[in-house]
Amino acid sequence: MKKIVDVAAGVITRPDGSFLLGQRAPGTFYPGYWEFPGGKVEPGETPAAALVRELDEELGIRVHALNPWLMREHHYEHAHVRLHFFEVHDWSGEVNDHVHSALAWQWADRLKVAPMLPANGPILKALRLPRAMGITHAGEIGVAAQLAALDAALSAGLRLVQVREPLLDEDERGAFAVEVVRRAHAAGALVVINGDEALARACGADGVHLRAVQLAALEARPDLPWVGASCHSRTELERAAALELDYAVLGAVRETPTHPGQAALGWDGFGRLAAELSIPVLALGGVAPADMSAARASGAHGIAAIRGAWAA
Numbered sequence: 517m518k519k520i521v522d523v524a525a526g527v528i529t530r531p532d533g534s535f536l537l538g539q540r541a542p543g544t545f546y547p548g549y550w551e552f553p554g555g556k557v558e559p560g561e562t563p564a565a566a567l568v569r570e571l572d573e574e575l576g577i578r579v580h581a582l583n584p585w586l587m588r589e590h591h592y593e594h595a596h597v598r599l600h601f602f603e604v605h606d607w608s609g610e611v612n613d614h615v616h617s618a619l620a621w622q623w624a625d626r627l628k629v630a631p632m633l634p635a636n637g638p639i640l641k642a643l644r645l646p647r648a649m650g651i652t653h654a655g656e657i658g659v660a661a662q663l664a665a666l667d668a669a670l671s672a673g674l675r676l677v678q679v680r681e682p683l684l685d686e687d688e689r690g691a692f693a694v695e696v697v698r699r700a701h702a703a704g705a706l707v708v709i710n711g712d713e714a715l716a717r718a719c720g721a722d723g724v725h726l727r728a729v730q731l732a733a734l735e736a737r738p739d740l741p742w743v744g745a746s747c748h749s750r751t752e753l754e755r756a757a758a759l760e761l762d763y764a765v766l767g768a769v770r771e772t773p774t775h776p777g778q779a780a781l782g783w784d785g786f787g788r789l790a791a792e793l794s795i796p797v798l799a800l801g802g803v804a805p806a807d808m809s810a811a812r813a814s815g816a817h818g819i820a821a822i823r824g825a826w827a828a
């Protein structure tokens with residue numbers, strides 16, 4: 517048994533959305549490979565405190581706030597590492613590196629440096645997951661109104677759409693999904709289809725969003741680029757993570773008109789359930805874009821909304 521080494525790593529971002537990678541220096545494990553700045557957690561230290569210290573020592577920057585994000589374990593030849601990833605938006609100082617052989621500001625969808633440390637592949641994919649998901653409800657507001665709201669939201673920057681239409685019949689749902697994919701792809705947005713892998717393939721969507729009952733019955737990850745699932749408990753979240761899905765949606769953060777009486781998690785409850793999961797989690801249930809900061813401070817990757825996504 518190799519011992520477990522806790523490591524804290526930071527996705528340090530700039531307002532333009534780029535994040536910082538460092539190239540490991542000669543004489544370290546995996547020299548020449550790229551990593552997120554960070555380092556080992558010392559005895560008695562929390563991962564968050566370790567990251568604040570490492571970013572000061574390694575880069576000379578001061579961290580004012582950080583958001584917990586993902587935790588991934590990886591077995592290297594030299595150690596079994598447990599990587600605690602944080603997102604760092606609020607920092608100051610000039611980056612002045614003391615440990616890497618090079619630094620690069622990068623975007624997840626057009627990475628120009630390679631190779632990445634082997635543990636980091638899923639991290640880069642998680643960074644490509646948009647922060648806000650709009651869930652359609654054409655069955656309630658009508659197809660024309662939903663498509664108009666979709667166009668407005670895409671123009672405003674929405675980049676992830678879940679087609680969820682239990683009230684439309686099969687033909688209507690199929691035609692609606694094709695139209696959503698056409699409009700979303702023209703805007704560079706991803707589309708996942710709720711509960712129906714066959715429809716996802718037929719309409720050219722990017723993936724499927726599994727209902728909790730489907731997740732419970734699932735044996736292997738469907739072979740589509742993006743696969744996520746609805747979760748309501750730690751057991752469901754861990755199952756989604758074990759199946760290497762790309763994301764989970766966890767709710768309800770607040771009570772909603774569609775689920776009256778269902779106990780709301782609140783941000784604290786959300787944060788406890790989503791903590792230290794290896795895949796990104798979107799917060800659902802009475803949330804809107806105005807909740808993005810609170811969601812991310814609680815460990816969410818972002819938010820998912822029905823009503824809150826389509827408000828003018």
Ligand SMILES: Nc1nc2c([nH]c(=O)n2[C@H]2C[C@H](O)[C@@H](COP(=O)(O)OP(=O)(O)OP(=O)(O)O)O2)c(=O)[nH]1
Nearest residue numbers: 523525545551552553554555556590597633635636
């Ligand atoms: N910093 C960082 N380490 C990563 C990432 N991905 C990944 O697998 N690792 C692994 C590589 C190493 O086994 C471990 C980090 O250890 P390290 O040797 O760089 O830690 P350190 O800065 O405290 O170094 P040291 O001087 O104490 O040896 O975590 C990542 O993105 N960032």
